[in-house]
Amino acid sequence: MDSVQCPIPVVDFSAWSNGSSEDKKRLAQELTEACRQVGFVYIINHGVPSDALGEAFSWSKKLFDLPEEKKMLAPHPPGPTVHRGYSWPGLEKVSQDIIKDGEEAKEADNRKIADVKESYEIGSEESKTQPNVWLPEEVLPGFREFTMQFYWKCFEAAKEVLRALAIGVGLEDEDFFLRFHSGENNQLRLLHYPPVETEKLSSNTVARMPAHSDWGTITMLFQDDCGGLQVEHPNRPGHFVDATPMKNAMVMNVGDLLMRWSNDFLKSTLHRVTLPPAEDKQQIDGRLMTRPRYSIPYFVSPDPQAVIECLAVCTDEKHPIKYEPVVQEDYRRMRARGQYAEAPAAPIAVS
Numbered sequence: 001m002d003s004v005q006c007p008i009p010v011v012d013f014s015a016w017s018n019g020s021s022e023d024k025k026r027l028a029q030e031l032t033e034a035c036r037q038v039g040f041v042y043i044i045n046h047g048v049p050s051d052a053l054g055e056a057f058s059w060s061k062k063l064f065d066l067p068e069e070k071k072m073l074a075p076h077p078p079g080p081t082v083h084r085g086y087s088w089p090g091l092e093k094v095s096q097d098i099i100k101d102g103e104e105a106k107e108a109d110n111r112k113i114a115d116v117k118e119s120y121e122i123g124s125e126e127s128k129t130q131p132n133v134w135l136p137e138e139v140l141p142g143f144r145e146f147t148m149q150f151y152w153k154c155f156e157a158a159k160e161v162l163r164a165l166a167i168g169v170g171l172e173d174e175d176f177f178l179r180f181h182s183g184e185n186n187q188l189r190l191l192h193y194p195p196v197e198t199e200k201l202s203s204n205t206v207a208r209m210p211a212h213s214d215w216g217t218i219t220m221l222f223q224d225d226c227g228g229l230q231v232e233h234p235n236r237p238g239h240f241v242d243a244t245p246m247k248n249a250m251v252m253n254v255g256d257l258l259m260r261w262s263n264d265f266l267k268s269t270l271h272r273v274t275l276p277p278a279e280d281k282q283q284i285d286g287r288l289m290t291r292p293r294y295s296i297p298y299f300v301s302p303d304p305q306a307v308i309e310c311l312a313v314c315t316d317e318k319h320p321i322k323y324e325p326v327v328q329e330d331y332r333r334m335r336a337r338g339q340y341a342e343a344p345a346a347p348i349a350v351s
Contacts (some may be wrong), residue, residue: 024164032266038231043161044249053222080339089117092115093341117273122147122190123185215299216301231243
């Protein structure tokens with residue numbers, strides 16, 4: 001599948017907070033049009049302070065620089081039910097496939113090509129369904145305090161995006177989506193892609209993160225300067241567009257539940273992390289390797305018992321209802337079934 005060029009729109013959100021009603025309508029329309037056509041958009045002046053972003057990436061590097069035995073003091077719980085704590089390379093397998101009970105053979109086949117990445121998942125301390133798994137404070141002093149502050153900073157920015165999308169799809173109440181999002185079911189994810197041989201990636205011996213859509217309402221992604229993220233071309237299925245890093249920009253994309261809410265008016269687009277551009281590769285001991293890559297996605301999801309059903313403003317005779325109502329927790333469990341096996345995988349070598 002080739003990478004082809006297609007611009008991902010850029011929306012400047014600076015006029016949102018203090019702008020006129022006309023400014024808000026204009027930005028809402030720009031944002032919604034990007035989500036309708038591509039499903040991905042760069043947002044600049046998004047409200048998450050640049051110094052907080054810099055500190056978040058600094059903490060992420062400190063975390064992943066820890067020895068394996070230290071990171072394993074906060075292991076991701078077995079199975080797909082609770083998605084928190086440290087996931088070592090080879091534990092998670094991202095896929096677009098839905099794995100159902102009794103499909104162990106399909107699950108095993110899905111895991112033949114391992115994902116070479118490690119991550120740490122953090123949520124609200126108030127969540128009863130997704131309790132956090134923390135490192136002991138003495139292992140990384142200050143990490144817990146900072147990441148919880150950053151988690152809620154991100155949600156403040158997310159609320160404004162949700163308000164803009166409500167206006168953009170034609171809802172009279174800009175707080176409509178906020179009634180389903182307390183912030184307690186979101187997820188802050190710190191991601192590290194260690195260096196890996198480019199030949200292994202290009203030959204599909206290993207993967208970084210295969211093509212998939214996100215499960216929730218929206219995702220807000222902050223990435224470092226190392227490329228590799230790609231988005232499926234809106235008009236050419238199977239062809240992918242580079243989402244080139246843009247300093248301090250947020251890459252925002254539509255999730256499956258927002259696509260269902262909008263009756264497919266907004267697009268939950270496949271995306272992947274694969275081989276970076278040539279400038280993001282390096283020679284190590286005579287082998288061509290990727291540079292390490294760090295990214296921080298913030299997944300915005302409805303509360304667990306929220307019912308997502310197609311909005312009346314997104315349905316008419318030409319656009320009949322495509323989806324039955326679904327409960328967030330039911331949809332999450334269905335999508336998570338194949339991502340984390342009941343029996344945890346052993347760590348894999350990353351070079």
